[in-house]
Amino acid sequence: MIKIQTARFGEIEVEKNKVITMFGGILGFPKSEHYIMFDHEPGSPFKWIQSVEEPDVAFVVTDPLCFFPEYLIQVKKEELANMDVEDANDVTILTILSLRGEARDMTANLQGPLVINSASLKGRQLVMKEGAYTTKHHLFPELRAAG
Amino acid sequence: MLVLTRKSGEMIAIGDEIKIHIQEIRGNQVKIGIVAPPNVAVHREEVYLRIQDENRRAVRVTQENMQDLSKIYKNLRGVKTGNNGN
Numbered sequence: 001m002i003k004i005q006t007a008r009f010g011e012i013e014v015e016k017n018k019v020i021t022m023f024g025g026i027l028g029f030p031k032s033e034h035y036i037m038f039d040h041e042p043g044s045p046f047k048w049i050q051s052v053e054e055p056d057v058a059f060v061v062t063d064p065l066c067f068f069p070e071y072l073i074q075v076k077k078e079e080l081a082n083m084d085v086e087d088a089n090d091v092t093i094l095t096i097l098s099l100r101g102e103a104r105d106m107t108a109n110l111q112g113p114l115v116i117n118s119a120s121l122k123g124r125q126l127v128m129k130e131g132a133y134t135t136k137h138h139l140f141p142e143l144r145a146a147g
Numbered sequence: 148m149l150v151l152t153r154k155s156g157e158m159i160a161i162g163d164e165i166k167i168h169i170q171e172i173r174g175n176q177v178k179i180g181i182v183a184p185p186n187v188a189v190h191r192e193e194v195y196l197r198i199q200d201e202n203r204r205a206v207r208v209t210q211e212n213m214q215d216l217s218k219i220y221k222n223l224r225g226v227k228t229g230n231n232g233n
Contacts, residue, residue, distance in 0.1 A: 008210055024185070024186050024188040027188065027195065027202050028202040033186075040213055041217065045220070046216065046217070056206070058206070059202070059206060060205070060216075082185040096201070096202060097205060097208065098201055098202075098207075098208060099204070099205075103213075103215035103216040103218075103219055104215075106216055109201045111197070125198070127190040127191070127194050127195055127198055129191060135200075135201040136201070140219065143223075
């Protein structure tokens with residue numbers, strides 16, 4: 001077991017083998033290469049990934065298919081390098097959520113998905129080239145339309 | 148910035164582990180091959196910066212935001228279930 005100091009959740013104890021390694025860290029946070037992941041609350045589609053190295057650094061993530069059922073990306077083999085992927089079903093895609101104002105305006109970064117091998121707990125953040133996806137997709141477009 | 152001129156097929160070495168290979172030049176487009184260790188991010192810069200910015204914004208999401216978000220999600224999902232005729 002290891003103990004992690006976190007700004008939002010206090011001290012957390014977690015098994016060493018649950019720690020996720022993000023190669024290159026998450027863009028903009030090179031000091032944090034290791035994260036732990038847990039549900040925001042039971043049954044929630046939202047999870048937190050908390051940095052092991054930096055107590056302040058944590059992100060809310062979700063399965064993009066939960067809000068964007070047609071989300072489809074092409075991942076090149078090189079992008080999975082060093083993740084020890086043996087079974088394609090082990091590859092988990094997560095999207096980081098962010099906010100400009102109220103929770104109803106929450107957006108998902110579909111252009112920078114996190115790709116993690118759930119078997120090896122190794123992953124990286126991908127940078128997709130210009131195309132169908134941007135860094136800001138609204139989770140609740142119907143709430144915006146309603147004004 | 149160090150500026151080098153290379154021809155198609157030539158390489159640039161950065162440190163011991165990074166190599167840049169000029170693969171093909173066509174008009175004003177150049178195809179570049181890159182060898183780098185897994186801990187070094189290699190990306191098209193303009194998108195990289197945009198994602199970095201968005202990550203920096205994302206790290207500011209608070210638990211309060213998440214409480215609000217959960218409420219919104221539960222309400223919406225409840226409405227959707229009802230509309231499915233359950």
